Amino acid sequence: MSGDCIPEHRPTALTALLNALVDRIEAKPFVERRRDISFPLSAGTWPEFFSIALHGERMFVWGALEALQTQPGFALVLDQRRGQRDLDIWERSPKLVIAAQAEAFLRDETGRQPSAVVAWMAQWRQAVLARFSNAALCERLLSRPILILQRSPEQVLERLAGIPALASENLMLHEVAGRQFWGLSKVLNGHQEAIALLLDMEVCPFPDKPVQLLVAVRTADPAAPILFVENAATFEAMAAGRLSAAEGFVLIYASGYKASARRLRQPVGSSVYFAPGVFERNAALGISILAWLHGTDVTRPVYFWGDLDFSGIPVGRSNSPTFGRLNSPT
Numbered sequence: 001m002s003g004d005c006i007p008e009h010r011p012t013a014l015t016a017l018l019n020a021l022v023d024r025i026e027a028k029p030f031v032e033r034r035r036d037i038s039f040p041l042s043a044g045t046w047p048e049f050f051s052i053a054l055h056g057e058r059m060f061v062w063g064a065l066e067a068l069q070t071q072p073g074f075a076l077v078l079d080q081r082r083g084q085r086d087l088d089i090w091e092r093s094p095k096l097v098i099a100a101q102a103e104a105f106l107r108d109e110t111g112r113q114p115s116a117v118v119a120w121m122a123q124w125r126q127a128v129l130a131r132f133s134n135a136a137l138c139e140r141l142l143s144r145p146i147l148i149l150q151r152s153p154e155q156v157l158e159r160l161a162g163i164p165a166l167a168s169e170n171l172m173l174h175e176v177a178g179r180q181f182w183g184l185s186k187v188l189n190g191h192q193e194a195i196a197l198l199l200d201m202e203v204c205p206f207p208d209k210p211v212q213l214l215v216a217v218r219t220a221d222p223a224a225p226i227l228f229v230e231n232a233a234t235f236e237a238m239a240a241g242r243l244s245a246a247e248g249f250v251l252i253y254a255s256g257y258k259a260s261a262r263r264l265r266q267p268v269g270s271s272v273y274f275a276p277g278v279f280e281r282n283a284a285l286g287i288s289i290l291a292w293l294h295g296t297d298v299t300r301p302v303y304f305w306g307d308l309d310f311s312g313i314p315v316g317r318s319n320s321p322t323f324g325r326l327n328s329p330t
Helices: 012-027 055-070 100-110 116-131 135-143 153-161 173-180 192-199 232-239 283-293 312-318
Strands: 037-040 074-077 095-098 211-217 226-229 250-253 270-274 302-305
Touching: 012 037, 012 055, 012 095, 012 100, 055 074, 116 135, 116 153, 135 192, 153 192, 211 232, 211 283, 226 232, 232 250, 270 283
Parallel strands: 211 270, 226 250, 226 302
Antiparallel strands: 037 095, 074 095, 211 250
16 A cells, blocks of 8 residues: 555544644654654544544544555554454554654655754754764753754864864853854853863863953942942942942942852952042052952842842842842941
8 A cells, every 4th residue: 555545635633643743753853762652542642533423434534544554664553462352443552653764754744844943953963973972971962952053063063172272272151152153152151061071171161251340439448338239320320429328338330130140259250340549549448349259258248229120129139149148228
């Protein structure tokens, strides 16, 4: 029997089954499977068929299903025990076994060709396993692909393999990404572990770009409390002395979640820019601010000035693990 024997006007129930099979493939592509797909045919998996009331209509749909077995990669398996043979065929615990060869037919029949991402990911898996023998590195790259749809997986991995040549240079992660991956400076975000495995190092040698902090003061006290300010306009007004609530504070502008970054307290993790005159008027003040920022002190009073809304409150709370308990200025 050839594919021509499949009914030209396919029953709706069979169309639903074909789509369910494609759903199963897309949930976990064949390249990620070690076995064929075993799809039990039951009221739970194929309700469109088992809701048919007329026996004759069921037989018609089942005949169309059996015709699928002529296609490569399809097999219909039944319970062959003697006690099952007097039952209707769909009552004999039937299941479809689908091999990889069936995917092309299923996609043609349903009109559901693989998306660009699905196709790229399948190629990525093959390319990773072909290029690298380090099992830990392969596992990491398969779980977190470096997805650049405009380039083939082989091209992306070729650029990744070139990173060791940059290990001796004093570069930030964004600089490495920009150099290696066609100017895409953010594409390596979250891939530090893969880079460390590639270089056979404990940690990735390329740091994140530092958080930039603007610092102004409304005090001469080297031990003055710190006030993080989320809003740029408010920071400018405080630095200029137009808001009395800022008096007596060291003011640090860090928008959004910047102040919650743990790397902020490491010299390579933050770049500090002082307002004009801070060092000139009081050198000890500037030195004390840097010593506190890049130290481990969590006892110095730290305050947060931000919006009291659904986004501002979590921003303030997120800073506590980095600097200890945060307060609100009164």
